[in-house]
Amino acid sequence: MNTFFARLGGLLLATALALLPGWAAAEDGYELWLRYRPLAAPALAQLQTQARRIVLAAPDSPTLRAAVAELQRGVAGMAGRAPALRGSVAPGALLLALPGRAPAGVSVDWAALGPEGYVLRSLVLQGRRVTLIAASTDRGLLYGSFAWLRAAQTGADLSRLNERSVPKVGLRLLNHWDNLDRHVERGYAGASLWDWWRLPDIVDARYTDYARANASLGINGAVLNNVNAKADSLTAPYLAKAAALADVFRPWGVKVWLSARFSAPRELGGLKTSDPLDPAVRAWWQAKAAEIYRLIPDFGGFLVKANSEGQPGPQDYGRSHADGANMLAEALSAHGGVVMWRAFVYAPEAKDRAAQAFDDFKPLDGQFAPNVIVQVKNGPIDFQPREPFHPLFGAMPKTPLALELQITKEYLGFSTHLVHLGPLFEEVLKADTHHGTTVAGAVKAIAGVANIGTDRNWSGSQFDQANWYAFGRQAWDPDLAAADVAREWVAQTFTARPAARDAIVALMADSREAVVDYMTPLGLHHLMGTGHHYGPAPWVDNLERADWNPTYFHRASRSGIGFDRSARGSKAVAQYAPALARSWGDPRTTPPELLLWFHHLPWDHAMPSGRTLWAELVARYDRGVATVDSMARRWAALKPDIDPQRHAEVTAYLTVQAREARWWRDACIAYFQSVSGLPLPAGTRPPERSLADYQALQFPHAPGR
Ligand code: BDP
Numbered sequence: 001m002n003t004f005f006a007r008l009g010g011l012l013l014a015t016a017l018a019l020l021p022g023w024a025a026a027e028d029g030y031e032l033w034l035r036y037r038p039l040a041a042p043a044l045a046q047l048q049t050q051a052r053r054i055v056l057a058a059p060d061s062p063t064l065r066a067a068v069a070e071l072q073r074g075v076a077g078m079a080g081r082a083p084a085l086r087g088s089v090a091p092g093a094l095l096l097a098l099p100g101r102a103p104a105g106v107s108v109d110w111a112a113l114g115p116e117g118y119v120l121r122s123l124v125l126q127g128r129r130v131t132l133i134a135a136s137t138d139r140g141l142l143y144g145s146f147a148w149l150r151a152a153q154t155g156a157d158l159s160r161l162n163e164r165s166v167p168k169v170g171l172r173l174l175n176h177w178d179n180l181d182r183h184v185e186r187g188y189a190g191a192s193l194w195d196w197w198r199l200p201d202i203v204d205a206r207y208t209d210y211a212r213a214n215a216s217l218g219i220n221g222a223v224l225n226n227v228n229a230k231a232d233s234l235t236a237p238y239l240a241k242a243a244a245l246a247d248v249f250r251p252w253g254v255k256v257w258l259s260a261r262f263s264a265p266r267e268l269g270g271l272k273t274s275d276p277l278d279p280a281v282r283a284w285w286q287a288k289a290a291e292i293y294r295l296i297p298d299f300g301g302f303l304v305k306a307n308s309e310g311q312p313g314p315q316d317y318g319r320s321h322a323d324g325a326n327m328l329a330e331a332l333s334a335h336g337g338v339v340m341w342r343a344f345v346y347a348p349e350a351k352d353r354a355a356q357a358f359d360d361f362k363p364l365d366g367q368f369a370p371n372v373i374v375q376v377k378n379g380p381i382d383f384q385p386r387e388p389f390h391p392l393f394g395a396m397p398k399t400p401l402a403l404e405l406q407i408t409k410e411y412l413g414f415s416t417h418l419v420h421l422g423p424l425f426e427e428v429l430k431a432d433t434h435h436g437t438t439v440a441g442a443v444k445a446i447a448g449v450a451n452i453g454t455d456r457n458w459s460g461s462q463f464d465q466a467n468w469y470a471f472g473r474q475a476w477d478p479d480l481a482a483a484d485v486a487r488e489w490v491a492q493t494f495t496a497r498p499a500a501r502d503a504i505v506a507l508m509a510d511s512r513e514a515v516v517d518y519m520t521p522l523g524l525h526h527l528m529g530t531g532h533h534y535g536p537a538p539w540v541d542n543l544e545r546a547d548w549n550p551t552y553f554h555r556a557s558r559s560g561i562g563f564d565r566s567a568r569g570s571k572a573v574a575q576y577a578p579a580l581a582r583s584w585g586d587p588r589t590t591p592p593e594l595l596l597w598f599h600h601l602p603w604d605h606a607m608p609s610g611r612t613l614w615a616e617l618v619a620r621y622d623r624g625v626a627t628v629d630s631m632a633r634r635w636a637a638l639k640p641d642i643d644p645q646r647h648a649e650v651t652a653y654l655t656v657q658a659r660e661a662r663w664w665r666d667a668c669i670a671y672f673q674s675v676s677g678l679p680l681p682a683g684t685r686p687p688e689r690s691l692a693d694y695q696a697l698q699f700p701h702a703p704g705r
Contacts, residue, residue, distance in 0.1 A: 036077025217472025415460025518624025
């Protein structure tokens with residue numbers, strides 16, 4: 001072929017690809033929400049005038065350099081040319097300013113910004129229109145830079161910025177349940193990112209991208225290893241490996257933390273005991289802390305799971321949780337470190353598993369050292385599709401608390417089911433404890449059990465990235481609406497076109513209630529299969545511990561269903577503030593969403609809908625299935641708006657989810673019907689298979705165990 005035409009053809013093809021909204025690039029999800037794809041007019045022209053150069057009114061530092069590099073990368077991606085670093089204020093400058101360095105005319109209440117807050121402001125300075133990014137620290141500038149990039153990517157008017165943001169909760173951490181062999185407990189996104197074997201010599205470039213992504217959300221710490229910890233993490237070779245990661249994370253404001261095994265003094269130190277009151281044990285931890293801080297001067301501290309599910313702890317020596325936590329706190333305090341002591345405890349002899357953490361920890365209020373934070377799961381059982389908030393929130397006024405959320409969806413369909421967690425996070429963060437504060441207002445730290453692994457898309461599915469995103473953004477500002485956060489994520493990740501963007505946001509919003517409906521409606525909980533927690537197994541009643549059995553939680557019989565936690569039952573409802581204890585203690589004033597969490601009721605109990613409880617249960621299972629079907633239809637209609645690679649991927653996942661929502665519905669209805677002995681409500685589709693068929697399904701190799 002004539003070379004002229006060949007060239008012309010190539011040119012036309014290149015032009016056509018460039019016109020597609022960013023689809024020419026591989027869309028495998030690796031770039032997360034930091035894609036920085038070319039903007040279209042008029043946003044493009046605006047960006048070009050608003051980001052012509054970067055001017056620094058701040059001393060050089062690795063964090064400042066990270067901020068500048070990210071701004072340059074973002075603008076280069078969106079506008080085609082990176083803004084140069086220049087010394088003087090000129091029109092269209094992005095001015096990064098710290099107190100004492102800002103040019104005349106900049107007026108900011110620096111102190112009110114604290115160590116992490118920032119201001120983004122469009123203003124006229126010395127007669128020139130510029131954008132000010134101001135903060136009290138270089139970390140604040142980093143967060144402000146990411147906020148500006150978010151504004152640019154989501155289509156905000158960059159000439160009229162006026163935003164001030166200060167995080168409401170100081171510690172915002174990911175908890176990685178990662179083992180040293182790279183298996184991730186409850187991980188559904190591949191292996192652990194941390195290549196402990198090759199560290200510290202080989203430092204994967206992905207560690208930087210991980211830290212960038214966290215910094216873009218304001219996540220400022222990462223616990224690297226599983227709460228079911230091995231003492232090995234505290235040995236010199238592993239500390240050197242952790243230090244190498246800390247070096248990568250540091251410019252991005254992400255501190256390294258470690259889960260500490262309570263029996264380490266015996267296991268590593270050769271001591272005869274790990275008794276927290278033993279002077280040699282205390283000395284061992286002090287020396288260990290000093291060793292860690294020599295390697296990692298900004299080490300965050302320890303996360304500890306003690307006397308929980310077989311882990312060692314102070315009670316092995318007749319000591320209390322406070323004794324154990326305070327000993328570690330003492331070792332860390334000289335270095336500014338913190339102990340996150342988990343309250344996830346339940347003993348086989350407890351009458352009601354949901355009640356135990358409160359019973360054990362509430363009496364310890366006031367006994368913890370100031371640098372201990374008690375870390376409490378969002379609900380009293382274990383990361384279910386819906387739980388009431390944990391009664392400890394607001395009930396330990398003298399103890400700093402942390403809220404532990406689970407981003408990895410252990411009980412919500414792993415990374416296969418599209419379930420957006422923003423609404424779940426919002427529900428708990430904004431819950432009114434009736435102790436004069438919301439849950440978010442009652443905590444000093446928010447931790448999220450990470451859903452991150454070596455999968456190209458980081459989280460196992462495209463939409464699971466949104467759960468990492470939502471966690472970070474809602475931890476930074478718990479007052480944000482989950483839907484607004486989802487809108488930001490969609491605009492940066494899939495499309496900023498309003499109709500398509502909002503359709504995706506609506507689908508995400510529906511997904512949370514859908515999973516509650518098709519798995520555990522009306523306050524039911526823990527009906528999942530043994531060990532793996534994936535599919536339905538409400539019939540299981542033969543496990544080693546009663547409180548691992550689904551039958552323990554739903555208590556269904558011929559006469560009714562539900563766990564009675566009212567005054568007639570376990571009385572756990574009395575752990576809530578009086579106003580809540582009253583309303584949740586009475587089935588007539590308990591919201592249907594929590595009904596069977598707190599009450600055991602006859603199958604013919606009349607529901608607000610006019611149906612019997614039995615008919616309502618079936619209707620909710622049906623509604624869950626119908627919602628997933630509608631999510632799949634709505635996604636299919638979005639095909640023209642989404643790049644082919646990710647559209648196809650999500651479609652495949654939704655197909656699995658639709659099939660498995662039916663599995664959940666059919667297996668649960670088949671089982672509950674076998675117990676209630678009631679006919680299916682008129683017009684109900686009977687389960688596809690027999691109860692025995694569902695009961696026979698086994699999943700010995702499910703991931704994450
Ligand atoms: C449960 C998980 C288990 C964790 C435990 C915990 O099934 O793998 O070790 O919680 O939080 O959700 O300690």
